[in-house]
Amino acid sequence: MKFAVLTIFPELFVPFWEHGIIRRAVEGNKISASTVNIRDFATDRHHSTDDSPYGGGCGMVMNAPPLAAAIRAVRSAMPGSRTILTTPQGRVFTQDIARELAESEGLIFVCGRYEGIDERICQDFTDDEISIGDYVMTGGELAAMVVIDAVTRLIPGVLGGEDSAQKDSFSQGLLEHAHYTRPRVFEGCEVPEVLLSGHHKEIEKWRLESSLIRTFLKRRDLLKNTALNTQETEILKKWCLDIENILRAQSLSGPDPLSGKQ
Numbered sequence: 001m002k003f004a005v006l007t008i009f010p011e012l013f014v015p016f017w018e019h020g021i022i023r024r025a026v027e028g029n030k031i032s033a034s035t036v037n038i039r040d041f042a043t044d045r046h047h048s049t050d051d052s053p054y055g056g057g058c059g060m061v062m063n064a065p066p067l068a069a070a071i072r073a074v075r076s077a078m079p080g081s082r083t084i085l086t087t088p089q090g091r092v093f094t095q096d097i098a099r100e101l102a103e104s105e106g107l108i109f110v111c112g113r114y115e116g117i118d119e120r121i122c123q124d125f126t127d128d129e130i131s132i133g134d135y136v137m138t139g140g141e142l143a144a145m146v147v148i149d150a151v152t153r154l155i156p157g158v159l160g161g162e163d164s165a166q167k168d169s170f171s172q173g174l175l176e177h178a179h180y181t182r183p184r185v186f187e188g189c190e191v192p193e194v195l196l197s198g199h200h201k202e203i204e205k206w207r208l209e210s211s212l213i214r215t216f217l218k219r220r221d222l223l224k225n226t227a228l229n230t231q232e233t234e235i236l237k238k239w240c241l242d243i244e245n246i247l248r249a250q251s252l253s254g255p256d257p258l259s260g261k262q
């Protein structure tokens with residue numbers, strides 16, 4: 001997968017390309033990374049990349065000519081790539097979109113600054129618009145990094161374990177189970193016994209229950225939108241029965257003397 005980022009602050013990407021999994025992916029030729037300075041495509045004396053808005057008002061707008069020249073140059077060097085505009089007005093980034101983008105041959109990111117970029121670039125020079133959430137940042141660089149990071153870890157061979165990315169939160173519609181590592185007891189809190197048992201099937205069952213309970217407590221909306229399999233529905237039914245039994249036991253033990261209710 002080839003990544004190119006068009007920005008007026010290319011230096012922001014130096015530490016990004018040079019650390020952790022992204023660095024390993026570059027070194028292992030799983031991804032190629034290039035950062036393009038939009039200013040290099042500005043032809044006026046001051047190499048300007050922005051101008052005041054037509055119609056007046058505050059703020060500056062990134063002007064079309066340098067952006068158009070930069071996008072054309074990068075597109076011709078990366079045929080078959082998708083050009084993505086980072087904007088708070090785009091479709092909101094999700095794991096599904098990360099999976100979709102991971103299928104591309106190459107991704108070119110356009111990072112806006114100021115009030116954003118000239119509308120004619122949005123219309124004619126980009127294939128997609130992506131937002132990383134309903135808030136406004138000062139530039140598209142962090143958005144490009146977020147998308148590149150999430151897409152890179154889905155590229156086969158980038159993460160250690162073969163199925164690492166498949167088990168992550170959102171991949172199967174649920175949040176991932178809890179994780180523990182040494183020490184076995186930390187400030188009086190023990191690792192769940194089953195994880196030390198070596199019993200693979202029991203561990204898988206515990207992890208599925210952990211995944212379901214976390215999703216239920218933290219993101220109930222995900223559960224409603226996921227087609228659960230038989231094992232998962234069985235677990236939910238068991239919890240349902242457990243809760244009913246608790247409630248029944250409560251009502252059998254009579255009215256709560258403190259509540260004053262009959």
Ligand code: SAH
Pocket residue numbers: 085086087088089110111112113114115116117130131132133134135136137138139140141143
């Ligand atoms: N005036 C614009 C916001 C401009 S913010 C508006 O109200 O829609 C400046 C730049 O930051 C944008 O061009 C975009 O590249 C980037 N940006 C800001 N928030 C973003 C977000 N949530 N997702 C992706 N990019 C964002």
